[in-house]
Amino acid sequence: MDEDLLKKYWAVVKTELETFKPGPNEDCNYYPCHFKGQDCAYCYCPFYPCMDQRLGKMVHKEGDDEEVWSCQDCYWTHRSDVAKLISENFPFSEEPPADEIRAEIKKKIEEKCPVSAKPLMILGTTSGAGKSIIASAFCRVFSDMGYNVAPFKSQNMSLNSMAISDGEIARAQYLQAIAARTDPEVSMNPILLKPQGDDVSQVVVNGSVYKNMPVSEYYENFTVNEGINIVTNAWEYLRRTRDIVVIEGAGSPAEINLSECELSNMKAAEIANAPCILVVNMIRGGAFAYAYGTITLLSPAHRKHIKGIIFNNMYGSADCLDSGIKKLESMLGIPVLGVIPHIEHALPEEDSQDLKSSKDGNDIAIVHLPRISNFTDFDALSLSGVSVKFVRQPNELRTARAIVIPGTKNTFADMAWMKENGFFETLKELRGKVPILGICGGYQILGKSIYDTEGIEGDVKAAEGLGFLDVSTVFDTTDKKTVQVCGCLENGEEIRGYEIHMGKTESHEKPLITLDDGSPEGSISPDGMVIGTYLHGIFDLPPFRDYFLEKSSITSSEEVDYDAEVDKDLDLMAETLRSNIDMKVIMKIMEDGV
Ligand code: SF4
Incomplete structure (x- = not known):
């Protein structure tokens, strides 16, 4: 110049x-x-x-x-x-x-503030290995160390999602962003697959619905063309704006049938040039075989990315593993970085296969729909000492003091399942005897009718709901509403939640909530025994929890601040990680790279 x-x-x-x-x-x-x-x-x-x-x-x-x-x-x-x-x-x-x-x-x-973030990738030998929670714990540990951290999962298949300011991402990456003490962004989960059944998933790209896609089209066409650019761009953005990016894989990296077209494991590791740590869940048994089999099934180029193994979820002393660990390390030439004990925590689960009822009792029965979504809606209830049971048989509804029909990825298909399995008959018998709440798809099912003239959910154009609320729903566009909202109940108490749904519902009932912009949300029947709302996360704050429990004559044993509980458990998992893994070794792995 x-x-x-x-x-x-x-x-x-x-x-x-x-x-x-x-x-x-x-x-x-x-x-x-x-x-x-x-x-x-x-x-x-x-x-x-x-x-x-x-x-x-x-x-x-x-x-x-x-x-x-x-x-x-x-x-x-x-x-x-x-x-x-x-x-x-x-x-x-x-x-x-x-x-x-x-x-x-x-x-x-x-x-x-390095000019390019250092990546660390957490892979698992199976779904449910604990990748998500371990990645959350790493996010919190690095944040505690003063780093500007972001989570990243290139592709997540989950029906548990969250509305954030710029769209929709998987709930797990939302949790990891909280762990990293950063605002969640769509680039943290640029591709979200929401299975709709019959080998079709709704593909959400950068927070917005892209389209419904059969599995074959997704792997044969999408991942190898647009998909790879979407993932690369999201990674590039995070790399250039953070100090550290904690990347989570999906399922197992050894799905060798998908190795040419997958985007979530070794392809993501390649794009980010990330050193990887493999997590093995001890609870499944065969941990050494899982670790050995997974790593040896990888190509030599991909094997070079694996820099360590973590055994997760160990009950009792880990001393008995010592000789096996030595043998495994010498066979693979890869160190075992530590053994993480089993920890009871209240962090939201990633998969519906991990969905747990409370151990005892049946205060609140939640219909376990085959395509249940956003089942973390009920975590705060369990934490407050209320027994929550996910039920698959209509008879189990009879002993409950309140019933919930939760969200679903396919209202028509799950409503048909409820009809075929006798849920409609039993619910009609119980109408007026116990409070019945419908959330999102569950709210739509409580109404009189649902129309899908455009075939958005499938071939069925119209179906009758339970008719407990004078509302009807129309699916006439693929536009999805994803928004976080606040408002208040009739008693003026504060409500917070988020909407993620397609379809518009017209209600002739009294609204449940008045949103901050003055618009009505949800419905309540004249006798007050049937309630519908589109708001996920509505139990997280005490006012709605107390309102619903009082209506159901259920006394909670604990006053719970759900957000604080989640934060406390993130600290607990971070401390557990620090106590069992040498963070200096982890920093060296990241420094050395692949
Ligand atoms: S904006 Fe970036 S590239 Fe340009 S001079 Fe400054 S540091 Fe260098």
């Missing part, structure tokens, strides 16, 4: 330094020129031109042979932690500091 230009440039930088205005500048016509949520404090970078090839590059000026330094792809100075460090470290000098001084300041900031 010539001297005059440099002086003019520096005058702007000096003003930015003196007036330091952190955060996004949404009034700017060019916002977001790098990424949504970017920090705009240093639109004119104090390091310009840094000539750091990891951040920018020389480009030709348009229609000119002259080359200039381009910062178009640099996210680094637009990270809020980097912008803050610039404001703390740059001198307010009249003249631009010498290049060496600027380079020194940049190096100092880079020590705290």
Whole structure:
């Protein structure tokens, strides 16, 4: 840059330094020129031109042979932690500091905020190995160490999802974002598959519904074309805005039938060039075989990514494993990094196969629909000492003091299942005797009718519901509502929840809730015994929990702050990890890379 230009440039930088205005500048016509949520404090970078090839590059000026330094792809100075460090470290000098001084300041900031995140990938030998919770625990441990951490799962197949500010992601990545003490973003789970039955899944891309896709189309076409770009872009964004990214695999990396077309295990490890740790669940038995079999089934190139093994969920002393661990390590040449004991916790489960009823009693019976979604809605009830039972037989409803029809990924199919299995008859007998609550798809089932003229859920165009509420639902668009909402009950008490659904419901009943924007939500029957709502997570805050339990004459034994309980258990899992795994070894694995 010539001297005059440099002086003019520096005058702007000096003003930015003196007036330091952190955060996004949404009034700017060019916002977001790098990424949504970017920090705009240093639109004119104090390091310009840094000539750091990891951040920018020389480009030709348009229609000119002259080359200039381009910062178009640099996210680094637009990270809020980097912008803050610039404001703390740059001198307010009249003249631009010498290049060496600027380079020194940049190096100092880079020590705290690297220009590219270090990845650590958590793989499992099976579904339910504990990857999700271990990844959450790593997120919390790294956050405790002061790092700017993000979780990442390139593809998650789950019916447990969460509405966040920019769309829908799997509940597990939402939990991991809480563990990392960062705002959840759609890039943390760019592809979400929501099985609808019959080998078809709804594919959610970057938080929004893309389309319903048969499994064959997904693996033969989608993953190898658009899918890989979607995952790469999401990874690139996280890599450039974080210090550490904790990546979670899916199922097992040794599904050799899918190795050419999968996106969630070794393909994601390749994209991120991530060192991987393999988690084995001790509770299933055969842990050594699982570890040995999984690793030896990987190709030599993929095996190089595996840097350690964690045995998870150990009951009793781990001493008895010592000789087996030694043999395994010598056979594979890969260290066992530690054994994690079994810990009772209240963190939301990832899979409906892990869905647990309370041990005793049947205060609240929840119909265990074949396509049940968002079953974590009931975690807060269990924590407050209420017995919750997921029931598959209608007779089990008779002993309950309240009944819930939960959310479903396919209202028509699950309603047909309820009819075929006698649930409708039993519920009609119990109508008026115990409170009945329907959430999301369950709310739709409580209504008089459901129409699907566009065939969004399948071939059935219309079906009759239970008719307990004077409401009807129409599926006429694939647009999905994903939104977090607050509001209040009739008694003025605060409600919080999130909606994730297709279909619009018209109600002629009294609303259950008035949302903060004044709109009505949900329905309640004239006798108050049937309630419907679209809000997931509605039991998490005490007011609705107390309201529903009082209606059901159930006394909870514990006053529970669900958010605080989750946070406490994330700390517990982090502490368990720290006590059983040497974090210095983990940091070295990340430092050394693949
Ligand atoms: S590439 Fe980034 S750090 Fe380098 S001068 Fe441009 S904005 Fe500044």
